[in-house]
Amino acid sequence: DTGVSQDPRHKITKRGQNVTFRCDPISEHNRLYWYRQTLGQGPEFLTYFQNEAQLEKSRLLSDRFSAERPKGSFSTLEIQRTEQGDSAMYLCASSMSTGGFYGYTFGSGTRLTVV
Amino acid sequence: DQQVKQNSPSLSVQEGRISILNCDYTNSMFDYFLWYKKYPAEGPTFLISISSIKDKNEDGRFTVFLNKSAKHLSLHIVPSQPGDSAVYFCAGGYNNDMRFGAGTRLTVKP
Numbered sequence: 001d002t003g004v005s006q007d008p009r010h011k012i013t014k015r016g017q018n019v020t021f022r023c024d025p026i027s028e029h030n031r032l033y034w035y036r037q038t039l040g041q042g043p044e045f046l047t048y049f050q051n052e053a054q055l056e057k058s059r060l061l062s063d064r065f066s067a068e069r070p071k072g073s074f075s076t077l078e079i080q081r082t083e084q085g086d087s088a089m090y091l092c093a094s095s096m097s098t099g100g101f102y103g104y105t106f107g108s109g110t111r112l113t114v115v
Numbered sequence: 116d117q118q119v120k121q122n123s124p125s126l127s128v129q130e131g132r133i134s135i136l137n138c139d140y141t142n143s144m145f146d147y148f149l150w151y152k153k154y155p156a157e158g159p160t161f162l163i164s165i166s167s168i169k170d171k172n173e174d175g176r177f178t179v180f181l182n183k184s185a186k187h188l189s190l191h192i193v194p195s196q197p198g199d200s201a202v203y204f205c206a207g208g209y210n211n212d213m214r215f216g217a218g219t220r221l222t223v224k225p
Contacts, residue, residue, distance in 0.1 A: 004158070031211075042119070042204050042215030043159065056211060091158055100208040101147045103161025 004107035006092050012113045013082055020078045021110045025094030032075050034067055035091040043091055082114045118142040119207050121216035129224055134192040136219050138205030145207035150190045153202045195223045
């Protein structure tokens with residue numbers, strides 16, 4: 001197992017286009033998280049899944065954002081009608097159900113640039 | 116609302132000396148706190164955590180101290196090594212929520 005994988009690493013898109021990112025967590029981890037990080041800030045929570053169930057969504061996750069985790073394996077994060085303010089690093093993390101005390105394993109992120 | 120604050124954006128220390136990274140928080144609900152390290156072009160890597168009922172946790176060269184009355188925690192790295200140069204994030208967690216500070220960039224000079 002090579003850790004948490006995210007694809008693509010970089011994405012440049014025009015304003016108004018839709019984009020989709022993929023995250024493959026560590027196989028034995030049943031929790032999966034999406035975070036967003038902008039320049040000079042720490043990661044901000046977007047949403048998390050326990051297996052295939054999306055259990056929590058941040059108010060940062062507007063109706064243009066949707067996340068799925070079919071069959072409790074990989075996850076996708078889609079942004080519709082992208083705006084320049086969506087430009088950020090999108091981080092995926094996974095953990096066992098014991099939660100955050102033992103730390104999340106983060107992927108390397110997808111850097112989105114909206115032009 | 117910024118529940119976790121790292122007021123020093125950067126810190127520079129000499130190799131072999133102690134690095135002290137500081138973090139303040141406002142949310143009394145946090146059950147635990149963590150430190151992550153981040154190298155460029157990589158995701159954050161978990162370093163060390165501490166329960167809110169403890170005041171110290173040590174792992175090798177890394178020690179985290181928690182002062183609940185002051186709502187303050189710190190990470191001590193002794194001795195500091197050039198490979199420790201990275202951005203360090205402090206985070207507080209409760210239930211399934213984890214809030215991060217903005218990070219402190221540590222530079223360890225040889």
